[in-house]
Amino acid sequence: MQAMSSAPDSPPAAKREKSAPQKALEKLGLVRDIDLALHLPLRYEDETRITRLADARDGDTVQVEGVVTDSQVSLRPRRQLVVTLDDGSDTVRLRFFSFYPSHQKTLAVGQRIRARGELRGGFLGREMVHPSFKAVTPDTPLAEALTPVYPASAQLPQAYLRKAVGAALARADLSEVLPPEVVPPGLPTLREALHFLHHPSPRVSLATLEDRSHPAWLRLKFEELLAQQLSQLQAQRERARLQAPPLRAEREGLHERLLAALPFRLTEAQRRVVEEIAQDLARPQPMHRLLQGDVGSGKTVVAALAAAVAVGAGWQCALMATTEILAEQHFRKLVGWLEPLGVGVAWLTGSQKGRARREMLERVASGAASLVVGTHAVIQDQVEFARLGLAIIDEQHRFGVQQRLQLRQKLQGRGLEPHLLMMSATPIPRTLAMTYYADLDVSTIDELPPGRMPIVTKVFSDARRAEVIERIRHEVGQGRQVYWVCPLIEESEKLDLQNATETHAQLSEALSGHMVGLLHGRMPPAEKAAVMSLFSQGQMSVLVSTTVIEVGVDVPNASLMVIEHAERFGLSQLHQLRGRVGRGAVASVCVLLYTPPLSDTGKARLKAMVETNDGFEIARRDLEIRGPGEFLGARQSGAPLLRFADLQEDAPWVARARSAAQLLLERHPQAAAAHVARWLGGRSEYLKA
Structure with a gap:
């Protein structure tokens, strides 16, 4: 009879506690x-050869082999293990400030040791500090390949x-x-x-x-880029199979009436882009277009004309912006242009409560509001559209993939998808567009409206703060307005920055007789709106703000922008902030205040700002400084960025991978699927939204 064990069953292998290294592997995605x-x-470390100490030079990283002739723990100036190694041609000290009893045992007198490290000249002769080491015998073979x-x-x-x-x-x-x-x-x-x-x-x-120029590296770069291009092209083809409502601009319809009512003429670039979007909207497949243009190039009116096409065709349009201030700027402009033409406009943000919110939701659900403007509140579950035909997302790189997908799903019950227009004032460099936005059609507004004055950019150390305040006094004395942007609203132990509240108090004192306002992200929405209204109407001379005014704010009378601790901002953010001035008939100035010493990155950013006003050149330099992951807002989705290829150096390989991807999809679809699965696993979805 089999004896019964009183011990509990051991857990199945799959349920055993994972070791720390196993958990660490998973954390790295391995x-x-x-x-x-x-x-x-x-x-790599070269452990394939032994260098004689007599032949080695100070500063070289070498592997030596010899016998330990002395090994002792010294307590001065701090506790350390000092070992003398003799290879027959010379001696070297091995010095360890962190060691265990097992190390002392391995490094005992008489042991044969192989050690690798940087050879340094010391007060008592040559030494290696914390070299790698192992015990060997005279016939222990050397490594045959470089050690990774x-x-x-x-x-x-x-x-x-x-x-x-x-x-x-x-x-x-x-x-x-x-x-x-x-x-x-x-x-x-x-x-x-x-x-x-x-x-x-x-x-x-x-x-x-x-x-990374070795053919083995080139193969990996090609494979990685090919997987990424395949994923994008597959997404593009999948989207082409989806259905969207065809939205056609009618003759003498809302689109034409809006064009006639605008108080200015469109630029040629705006006309071209409006036509590209109109052609997309007329198709029964969902548009997936990125509208990019430099700061102040007039993207909002293009969005309004796209909305007019959708509304004129009997469908609704939703415009989503990242912040309430930006959403409100859009709302005011669109209401001013479209409401006189009979278009019902709704306003939806997270701060709306109670009856006001219920009324807006009812207007959207019933179709009484043809245009819905707001923040991410527009995509919340309780927001139901009667007939959503077009979704416009401003500053799209700031929205996570999940948020963009939610907006697209608002028509799912009908088996349709809304058309999607994404807008960005951060122009995408060509190589980046080919790589990360390969499944997007891109429209570019590459000229500024006439009358835009060039902005002069000046860089001052914070020590010249008093001069800058004097310049502000002169500007407001002329009836003009000024922005002063600060990075934080309260002191931080990590970042020794002057906060917006302090600056506001300082400027209020220095500019008595002029209204100085304060705007930051923690203020209640009604208070923010009141401050912006006073500044927009010209009653407030100076607006001290955090970066909430980075995009969308349009006050033509503002002629001076001061950015405090400019070295702390990203290059595209500095360019966006600079674009808040230069919108009127007066020459404008942007002052970048920095606190020395400047890092190399800080110097490169400020130099770029002084040298160019061109958003595309700024974007190219920003990509050089930060790399693609940072440039794309770190892909909030967690999508894998390129690990092996470099967008600047490997641009020709992007083009090769793109043509190879098209060939694979047409002639070898199974190979294409296997390649994407190998490289991206389940992560390919992230690249599609």
Whole structure:
């Protein structure tokens, strides 16, 4: 009879507690074998050769081998383990400030040791501080390939990660899924490329590994860009199969009436873009278009004309902005243009409560409001549209993918999708558009309306603050208005910045007889609206504000913009803020106040602001300074950004990947699907919204 065990059943393998390194692997996204195989080294250590101490120079990183002749713990100037190693040609001290008993045992007198580190000249002779080391015998073989050093974390030792990557490389299916006709000639297979990059031969030029120009690197860049392009093109094709209401502008309809009623003429660029959008709206497939234009180029009127097409065709239009102030600016302009033409306009924000909110929701649900303007409140579940035909999203890069998808889902019950127009005053550099917005049609307003005065940008140290205040006194004395922008509204221990409240008090005292207002994100909406109204109407001379006025605010009489601690702002944000002035007939000035010392990045930003007013050049430099992840608002969705390819240097590879992606989808759809699954897994959805 089998004995019964009184011990509880051991948990199944799947439910056992994961070790710290396993959890650390998951945190880095290293879940599948292919994820580990694609986790490439940051750098390499050459453990394939031994250098004689007599031949080594100070400053070299070398691997030496010898016998320990002295090993002791010293307590001065701090506790440390000091070991003397003799390789027969010379001696070197190995110095450790952090060590364990096991280290002392390995580094005991008489032990044969192989150590690798930077050789430095010291007061008592040459030394290595915290070298890597291991005990060896005279016949211990040397490594045959360079030793990889991987991106890791404190809970993930290199030895564990090397073993995990090695095992994954052996298990992962690295068979070729791409037909030979799409792979550029001269590149190795994926398997060859990955095995080489994890264990490169010591004979390879380290420079080609570091600058990623080696053919093995080029294969990975091509594969990554191809997966990304395939994902975008698949999204584009899926969208082409969707249905949207065709919205056609009728002769002498609302669109024509709005054009006739506008108090200004459209620029040629605006006319071209309006026509592109109108053609898209007339199709039974959903428009997916990005409207980009520099600060002040007139995107709002283009949006109004697009809305007029939708409303004129009997459908509703929703316009969503990132902040209440920006949404309200749009609301005022659109009400001014469209309400006289009989269009019902609704206003929806998160701060609306009670009866006012219920009334707005009823107007939207009944169709009484043809145009709905607001913040992200527009996409909340309780907002039901009667017939949503067009959704317009301003400053689209600030909305997460999920929010954009919610807006598109408002017509799902009818088997239709609304047309989608996204607007951005941060122009997208061409390589970035080809890569991250490949499934978007892009319309660009590339000229400013006539009469816009150039803005002169000046950079001053904070020590010249008094001069700047004197300039403000002169401007307001001439009847003009001034913005003063601060980064924070209260003191922070981390950032020693003067807050908006202090600056407001200082300017109020210096400019007695002139109204100085204060605006920041924590004020109640009604208070914000009151301050903006006073400034817009010209009753307030100076507006001290945080960055809530970054976009959308239009006060033609404002001629001076002061940005305090300008070094703390991103380049595109500085350009947006500068665009709040120069909207009237008077030459305007933007003053960038900084607190020294400036970092290299800070210097590069301020230099760019002085050298150019061109939003496209600003965008190009911003991309150079920050990289694509930051430029795109860090992809709030969590979408994977490029790990291997570089948008500036590898632009020709983007074009190659794009043509290869089109070929694959047309002739080898199964290979295309397998390639996207290998590289992106379930994350390809993030790239589609």
